[in-house]
Amino acid sequence: MFTRRKALKTIGLGSLAMGSRSFLFAQPTTDGGNPLAIPPLEEGELIEGVRHFQLRLQQGTSSFFPGTTTATLGINGNYLGPSLHLHRNEPISLHIENQIGEPTTLHWHGFHLPPSEDGGPHQTIAKGDTWNPQFTVRQFAGTFWYHSHMLHTAGEQVYKGLAGMIIVEDDEQQLELPSTYGIDDIPLIVQDRRFDDDGAFQYLSAYEDSVIGMHGDTILLNGTRLPYFEATSRLVRFRLLNAANARTFTFAFSDGREFQQIASDGGLLPSPVALTRLELAPAERAEIVVDFSDGRDVKLLSLGRTSNFPEFSGAMSRIMRSLNAQAFDILSIRPQAQLQANTQLPAQLASLYRLPEAAATNTRKFLLSMGAGMRSGDDRGPGRGTRNGNGGGYGGGNSSINGRRMELNFINERIKFNTTEVWELSNNSPMMHPFHVHHGQFQILDRNGQPPPENEMGWKDTVKVRSGEHMRIIMRFTDYIDEQNPYMYHCHILEHEDQGMMGQFLVVE
Template structure:
């Protein structure tokens, strides 16, 4: 949905003339089409809805390319979901109805709430049923996300469209005067990569993709292929959400312009950080301020994703690896030249309440371990579920070579895991005390793994035994583990018999065992 304010901007000044937005060649897959207007998700503000927000989880048909439709999933629509805005200090009832033919969940990724409302694998929403969690917001302004988290099918359901942006707003953020016109100078940008065959969405259900995570050759932003955003000629706020299954983005502008990074997963930083590139792993979010007052069109690109251990084998399996070329992410075309001084970048943002590392009462060590990625994944949607049949169905895991009891035993032996153990819904791996602070040392095998921890925020204390990089600052719930990282974690929310998850956010790794759970008591 395009808002009325944004529609008015797009209709003026010859916004879509061939000499303007559509000029120039675009890199992309062989079936690439002309650039398309960036879709802006509908904004649902909880206060305007009387603190009761309804989400319908549904199946639909989506046209990513003209005159070509494909089966997708979405919230309140055929693909992806609306942007939800909650307010710090408020309590909002979410009314989530599952209209699918399979189980799903909705995880409020980055929201610090008790276990029963978290939306992890234990909070299943059966077909035809409704889940009504109450979300009490006790954290500052931030860009979060929401997505499916049903164990064994998370990767497939998110790939098909079950993801959206979740915003938290507060008075401190409003007082800063940051760009705040939703869809105009305050843009939610859901980054994903997908594989298409003649316009049809394809999920590669092969060994290598399951082992290393699915990477597509087509970049989408808000579900738009080759998107173009018409922006005002002034400071614009970009809210980046990496909702890809496995791709790590290394983002920069083609003219090498600088920008200001102002927020991490957990919200605003203490001060803006001027950068020329930004890395964003799956599950991470970041907010940027970009100055478009020069009136020049510019493209946001990403470097190739080299996160895999076996370069020579990658090209043999569809969806397992990236090519060597850069990818176009999003082209920006300012409406006109402007005056950057009209809205300067603030010198200071917010004060962050840091936790004293000396207050940690325990140190835990976690190792993200790689198997062959072939664990039996239950009734996943590729084998007769949501997108079964044709290129999206069947496959080795759906009743073929690995089907049946024998396949299940073999698959578990080949699973990914944490500390050498594959995820078990009936096993609590860690127990912590409510209010405690702990140090978690996390390392990984074979490739970089983004670890996400539910129900908490943490700070990065060290990386590879050294002080963390400037890009590691701020509060986080997800961090890329390329070398051992040391995290300072504070546990403020009880699990109440509904454990929190910690897992690799390469979704195929998560589904195939690289996940654990912890109780806060």
């Protein structure tokens, strides 16, 4: 562990330094590649110890393909928002103005904060209105994000662009990691989208979109289609954020090279974990460090997955077998001729306290389901005959947790303040659901009785619960009591969330 004094002596490590790269979103070119856009790094304004941010949620247009325009939503811009640079233990105040022409919310994903400031479905910002959440940043250094959490329309609003990255820095915990924003510390907001011929976004235009969630055939990286990145240093840190509505990406490099995962959702891992592939479900984040010393061009890919879902006649089997089967180029990386030798990756990153199972005083069970019709092609579920013409009923829109769907005025769980709980998550549906809990970070105890892999041993706020799996997570409910304002837990496939695959809990005395 490096002291602050020692770290500050090392060039570029004292704080997230801003590089000299252009931060404008690129206009598309026709040569098959576009320079990767880097969202502006927003430092806010420090006034009497409180860091203030101005965020304007607005309508705009973007040009993802030459000669076309797409109606989009953005924060202080046309598509997506700035990367907010926050500091652990610093109070912040966010001044949010809703100019998107419809009600929305803005949620601080992964943050431990009072429920009234969380930006969930209860903190609606009416059309034309403003909202001013204030809280102290309790997170460890890491990669988080903010996005719409509007009940029933979060999927469409995020799809159109209402999302951005948050980078938390811990001034007390400085490590020699690549940390020059836009130069060797690169945000990668990964999304898949589908377009009409005229460039408009397609949203929920096919039946399966509402069953398995909205999947696209075009990758946008920080809003850039066909992006390339010119690496100028030997080691580059990528902050991967799966900001897709529904798609799970399996990241790997085209030459199979090894990379090091250094952080999960809630911050640094105890030590770097060497990987050649990394699966991230919607809302999951990972920081990875990649070595480009060999100077070779290489691509970051998402690998197509083969499905073991059974084949039978009907749309159900076809849809489930095609889920995440498509491979994508995510980013072309072109190392420059002379690479800066920036740093060596430390062997130890963070001391991590594993929450002991014995500390838990209560266990809750959560069953993730998709309706009776999802189970097999012989079922005759609600989808039969109408929108799905070829038999094999499936309950599109029936996604639920413990057999219930979200109701704004129904509190599903009451949790005693200052306790630790184990939550058992089971999935009896045919597809994976990324389960997200508001209130902060948890740890994974086990999956089907087995301890999680090394890169899932750190802090998490979103976890893959695969079809047929039983897993257990452990979480503390500290710091904030509120008898009125609930926190959410839900599937982060946004179309499932919008259908009500979500519940609410209060943390009470």
